[in-house]
Amino acid sequence: MGILKTIFNNTAEPRGFWGRLMARGMNSGHARQAIWGIGLMDIPAGARILDVGCGGGGNIARLLERDASCHVTGLDHSSVSVAESRALNANAVESGSCDVVQGGVQDLASLFPPASFDVVTAFETIYFWPDVQGCFRRVHDVLAPGGSLYVVNEEAVDTSSAHRWEGLIDGMSVYEPEDIVRMLRDAGFEDVSRTDETRRNWLCVRARRLR
Numbered sequence: 001m002g003i004l005k006t007i008f009n010n011t012a013e014p015r016g017f018w019g020r021l022m023a024r025g026m027n028s029g030h031a032r033q034a035i036w037g038i039g040l041m042d043i044p045a046g047a048r049i050l051d052v053g054c055g056g057g058g059n060i061a062r063l064l065e066r067d068a069s070c071h072v073t074g075l076d077h078s079s080v081s082v083a084e085s086r087a088l089n090a091n092a093v094e095s096g097s098c099d100v101v102q103g104g105v106q107d108l109a110s111l112f113p114p115a116s117f118d119v120v121t122a123f124e125t126i127y128f129w130p131d132v133q134g135c136f137r138r139v140h141d142v143l144a145p146g147g148s149l150y151v152v153n154e155e156a157v158d159t160s161s162a163h164r165w166e167g168l169i170d171g172m173s174v175y176e177p178e179d180i181v182r183m184l185r186d187a188g189f190e191d192v193s194r195t196d197e198t199r200r201n202w203l204c205v206r207a208r209r210l211r
């Protein structure tokens with residue numbers, strides 16, 4: 001259990017050698033689900049996008065591939081994730097269409113002014129956020145009116161298989177889809193809808209800030 005825990009804790013915060021491997025592995029391991037999620041997103045031309053928990057930066061690259069007129073900011077509390085994301089997206093960082101910031105989602109209010117983003121994405125990360133509903137509120141506040149948060153999770157429509165990870169990864173919490181929807185509404189989002197890919201057990205929740 002010891003070595004497994006050491007390795008899997010890198011999903012919550014990649015660190016050191018195993019963390020680098022995990023960040024790179026997640027770029028490929030989560031690719032199909034991320035492509036599905038990005039395909040559901042309504043992203044206006046020139047959107048300012050924040051990808052929270054950006055990991056190895058694969059989804060930053062996919063978002064920029066989808067529309068090069070957008071600007072994507074990656075945010076992650078792990079210095080390994082930040083370094084990997086910057087390296088993978090070096091051209092975009094160089095050209096000014098991408099920034100990667102080290103910090104926790106719980107500290108969004110001190111990292112970015114209110115209404116800084118049109119779209120916020122959260123792929124495979126909310127399980128690790130402290131006080132997830134408080135973090136949803138922080139995300140709400142950095143979204144501009146009319147903006148959307150997208151939460152994309154796997155093993156997430158039927159969560160029965162996902163709970164095994166809670167024993168392997170410190171601080172992980174698996175949420176039921178209806179609880180995610182409720183917490184988003186309670187955090188101030190006005191228009192919350194979900195798309196279930198039941199065959200693959202993927203969930204995408206969209207939450208809009210209307211005013």
Ligand SMILES: C[S@@+](CC[C@H](N)C(=O)[O-])C[C@H]1O[C@@H](n2cnc3c(N)ncnc32)[C@H](O)[C@@H]1O
Pocket residue numbers: 011012013014026027030034052053054055056058059075076077078081103104105106122123124125128129130
């Ligand atoms: C399972 S990985 C997912 C990475 C990437 N989004 C993907 O889908 O491949 C979770 C990421 O969220 C980050 N993370 C976890 N809690 C965080 C927090 N409170 N604030 C910012 N990043 C966080 C981790 O460091 C890790 O890089």
